[in-house]
Amino acid sequence: MQADLVIVANRLPVDRVELADGTRTWRRSPGGLVTALEPVLRANDGVWIGWPGGTEQDLAPLEDDGMRLLPMSMTPEEIEGHYEGFSNATIWPLYHDLVAKPAFHREWWDSYRDVNRRFAEKAAEVAAEGGTVWIQDYQLQLVPEMLRELRPDLRIGFYLHIPFPPAELFQQLPWRRQILEGLLGADLVGFQLPGAAQNFIRLVRQRVGHKTHRDLVYLPDGRTVKAAAFPISIDAAGFEELARSESVNARAKEIREALGNPRKIFLGVDRLDYTKGIYARLRAFSELMRDDHIDVDDAVFVQVAVPSRERVEQYRVLRDEIDRLVGRINGDLGRIGRPAVSYLHSSYPREEMAALYRAADVMVVTPYRDGMNLVCKEYVACRYENDGALVLSEFAGAADELRQAWLVNPYDLNGMKSALLEAYQADHREQTRRMKAMRKTVATNDIDAWASSFLTEMANVPAEHGKQVRPLTEA
Ligand code: G6P
Numbered sequence: 142m143q144a145d146l147v148i149v150a151n152r153l154p155v156d157r158v159e160l161a162d163g164t165r166t167w168r169r170s171p172g173g174l175v176t177a178l179e180p181v182l183r184a185n186d187g188v189w190i191g192w193p194g195g196t197e198q199d200l201a202p203l204e205d206d207g208m209r210l211l212p213m214s215m216t217p218e219e220i221e222g223h224y225e226g227f228s229n230a231t232i233w234p235l236y237h238d239l240v241a242k243p244a245f246h247r248e249w250w251d252s253y254r255d256v257n258r259r260f261a262e263k264a265a266e267v268a269a270e271g272g273t274v275w276i277q278d279y280q281l282q283l284v285p286e287m288l289r290e291l292r293p294d295l296r297i298g299f300y301l302h303i304p305f306p307p308a309e310l311f312q313q314l315p316w317r318r319q320i321l322e323g324l325l326g327a328d329l330v331g332f333q334l335p336g337a338a339q340n341f342i343r344l345v346r347q348r349v350g351h352k353t354h355r356d357l358v359y360l361p362d363g364r365t366v367k368a369a370a371f372p373i374s375i376d377a378a379g380f381e382e383l384a385r386s387e388s389v390n391a392r393a394k395e396i397r398e399a400l401g402n403p404r405k406i407f408l409g410v411d412r413l414d415y416t417k418g419i420y421a422r423l424r425a426f427s428e429l430m431r432d433d434h435i436d437v438d439d440a441v442f443v444q445v446a447v448p449s450r451e452r453v454e455q456y457r458v459l460r461d462e463i464d465r466l467v468g469r470i471n472g473d474l475g476r477i478g479r480p481a482v483s484y485l486h487s488s489y490p491r492e493e494m495a496a497l498y499r500a501a502d503v504m505v506v507t508p509y510r511d512g513m514n515l516v517c518k519e520y521v522a523c524r525y526e527n528d529g530a531l532v533l534s535e536f537a538g539a540a541d542e543l544r545q546a547w548l549v550n551p552y553d554l555n556g557m558k559s560a561l562l563e564a565y566q567a568d569h570r571e572q573t574r575r576m577k578a579m580r581k582t583v584a585t586n587d588i589d590a591w592a593s594s595f596l597t598e599m600a601n602v603p604a605e606h607g608k609q610v611r612p613l614t615e616a
Pocket of ligand 1: 450
């Protein structure tokens with residue numbers, strides 16, 4: 142199997158799941174990335190290399206709707222060392238401004254390196270002569286360099302979906318130099334925001350000693366590496382279409398009724414992650430109720446927390462903390478049939494999410510640090526009547542684009558309370574003014590624009606680094 146375009150990501154766009162009767166099957170995991178890359182993969186006869194979850198070994202390649210998928214297996218030790226350990230208990234907290242304390246363990250690093258090597262070897266095996274390989278995210282930062290060693294004929298791109306920290310934090314990492322050199326194997330390194338690209342360039346200059354100028358790194362072997370921002374987005378038209386459908390609107394009405402037809406619904410939707418600021422947000426809301434700014438008969442806060450990385454210690458602790466807080470808030474403030482917070486620890490299909498967005502009057506997205514945050518963009522895409530209010534953390538990448546949201550510092554509880562109250566009380570005109578501007582931004586900068594801008598930039602990589610890939614399918 143040879144492919145002109147190879148996507149390498151820690152996860153495949155399908156999960157391996159076990160049914161009630163014990164048989165195993167594939168389930169499409171919903172996500173923006175696959176929506177964007179599917180047409181490009183098809184147009185270029187591409188393949189996607191990734192892990193489908195679980196520990197099953199030797200899974201055969203499969204085809205999903207014309208997309209070729211190559212499953213990588215992981216052993217229980219690799220899941221512990223590479224995935225739960227180095228990726229999610231070292232890099233994840235370190236790159237998110239130390240919201241939690243990162244743990245540094247040499248065995249985790251070894252496992253991370255080994256898994257990265259296997260992914261690089263697989264990419265080297267399937268990429269056609271002169272092809273393009275696009276590596277995704279923090280779990281695979283060593284793949285670019287490893288792959289270049291094996292296949293110098295390829296064009297190699299890397300995209301980091303999470304923040305890239307300032308030098309002052311990054312330099313804590315015992316393997317800082319290896320990570321920087323790993324990334325420098327790429328021709329193009331993409332980040333969510335310009336500040337992250339600048340952090341990277343500065344670190345390369347200081348720690349690796351290469352010459353840099355603006356967004357370029359000059360390597361001793363004559364190759365140049367470009368670091369630039371490509372803010373990711375969503376399938377805005379797809380979400381709007383869903384939001385306009387009769388079934389979604391009927392479901393939105395049902396949700397409202399099930400909640401007792403409150404005057405206003407606040408909504409939070411996050412993976413259950415300590416970077417997301419769920420605890421502080423619920424506290425801010427509950428204080429507004431306690432102090433009689435909001436009446437429990439008038440409003441409810443619906444918090445959807447999607448289970449995530451449940452075997453990692455800090456995620457377990459967080460789950461217990463949120464469970465306790467929700468229990469306390471409802472115990473103190475709720476009345477029969479009227480909880481202050483309706484808490485759902487579960488994941489839902491896109492249709493149900495669209496219905497929740499249609500039902501929500503105030504969307505609350507308050508991470509301490511977030512690479513982009515797509516939930517706020519999904520909310521905006523679903524508000525086709527130009528109403529609804531978005532409260533958004535300054536520290537989400539999306540705040541750079543969604544300037545018309547009620548922007549908050551999630552560490553400032555009083556500031557957050559004022560913003561929640563303002564958004565709650567905003568009149569229709571004010572909501573419309575803000576939402577219209579945000580909807581224009583999200584409709585223009587959608588996921589197709591993101592993928593094609595990265596691939597167009599890749600096509601500019603000098604010819605000796607491989608042949609060109611067609612950035613987009615002809616519509
Ligand atoms: C974030 C990361 C992705 C990751 C996703 C889900 O969005 O940027 O790389 O796949 O979270 O996390 P999981 O650990 O379940 O893959």
